[in-house]
Amino acid sequence: xxxxxxxxxxxxxxxxxxxxxxxxxxxxxxxxxxxxxxxxxxxxxxxxxxxxxxxxxxxxxxxxxxxxxxxxxxxxxxxxxxxxxxxxxxxxxxxxxxxxxxxxxxxxxxxxxxxxxxxxxxxxxxxxxxxxxx
Numbered sequence: 001x002x003x004x005x006x007x008x009x010x011x012x013x014x015x016x017x018x019x020x021x022x023x024x025x026x027x028x029x030x031x032x033x034x035x036x037x038x039x040x041x042x043x044x045x046x047x048x049x050x051x052x053x054x055x056x057x058x059x060x061x062x063x064x065x066x067x068x069x070x071x072x073x074x075x076x077x078x079x080x081x082x083x084x085x086x087x088x089x090x091x092x093x094x095x096x097x098x099x100x101x102x103x104x105x106x107x108x109x110x111x112x113x114x115x116x117x118x119x120x121x122x123x124x125x126x127x128x129x130x131x132x133x134x
Contacts, residue, residue: 003055011046021040076105
């Protein structure tokens with residue numbers, strides 16, 4: 001069965017925002033490397049992140065995108081020293097109020113966190129650190 005391209009949306013809930021809409025292309029995989037397109041924009045609760053995932057069905061696409069993004073969000077939490085919560089886009093977002101104070105996150109910070117999370121995944125010594133952050 002062929003791999004299809006899926007777009008999966010997540011809400012990162014926390015006191016953060018971006019200066020403007022970001023479009024990134026980030027590497028995934030190690031031996032059979034491929035890339036995901038990522039769009040990040042502000043939302044009421046923090047930021048909305050759309051991730052492309054290659055998979056044979058929606059369930060696998062969601063799991064792949066969740067694993068990829070959650071590792072970066074864990075690193076970003078540590079970098080910013082702020083709690084961040086990752087939700088599948090449709091969950092809980094409608095009932096929460098806006099945050100009145102938000103930290104602005106630069107594109108370079110996001111890219112560095114994706115890079116660090118990939119680095120942690122590749123290093124056997126650092127994998128326990130990444131797991132402990134989740």
